[in-house]
Amino acid sequence: MIATIAQELKNNERFLLATHVNPDGDAVGSLGALALVLEGMGKQVVAYCQDEVPEFLRFLPYADRIVREISAPDRFEVAVVLDCGALDRIGSAAEVLQHVGKIIHIDHHSSSGDFGQLNLVRPECSSTAEILYEIFQAIPVSLTPEVAENIYTAILTDTGSFRFANTTARTLAIAAEMVSLGVGPEKVAGEIYDSMSPERIELLARSLDTLTLRSDGRVAAMHVSWRMLEETGTSFIDTDGFVNYPRAISTAEIAIFFREMDADEVNVSLRSRGGLNVAEFARIHGGGGHHNAAAFRLGGSLSEVVEKVLTEAGEFIVGGRQ
């Protein structure tokens, strides 16, 4: 499949690239890496994401060229959908994408469906960017420092700074190669981890205040409400990574972060360590993800959803251990 996709990238001229709403480091980095490689091959490229690139990722080469609207979709020969478990994860442009002749789908989520004509889903890879690296080798194409910075950042963020179970020897070898191509680990870490606004720290402080432990500390959760965002002058993007705080508690087997979407919908992010498969838990509610990181949305008020999910998580720990 990698060779087939490499051939498609060589044979076509006009590409539309798209990734998921609420873009993370892998989404923005994968878009940037593929867009820059294709441009280097002389191709025409438009890279799309429905939502704004979060502030801490705007240093990435190409991030400022990502567009938020697609015009004349039928002019593209190929659409490449990156890091999306389902086509509707693209958001409002999912419909528009159907007008493109061919869809290539590249992802590493274990729950990813086959919505493209060509589907490359590799759950054993740390990130979508890691899969792209293999495609770039198959083309083959030499990587510029700008491409390398996109790949490195995508891997760094999707592995939680090389801490999660998806960090393999191969992941580290690719990251090392990116550094040898000119990426500065200290520079990237500074952009991503040491660039919090005072407003965001205030939001984190308020969210930490909601920390709740259940089932003898094996379930740890915190939340952010609309009101907290309003009062601190922040947005949902600013909650990125907050789930890692309950996850860091030594007794926590499942960490949960609740984000109030509106009056009757809540986004639920799940993290686990070791054997518990939270993607399975997320699937019960129509969500998806990876073994140790998953998410879903649930109807109801924030307090209702928190109560319901905390109870279910306690039951899941007892019944779901593999």
Ligand SMILES: [Mn+2]
């Ligand atoms: Mn990813």
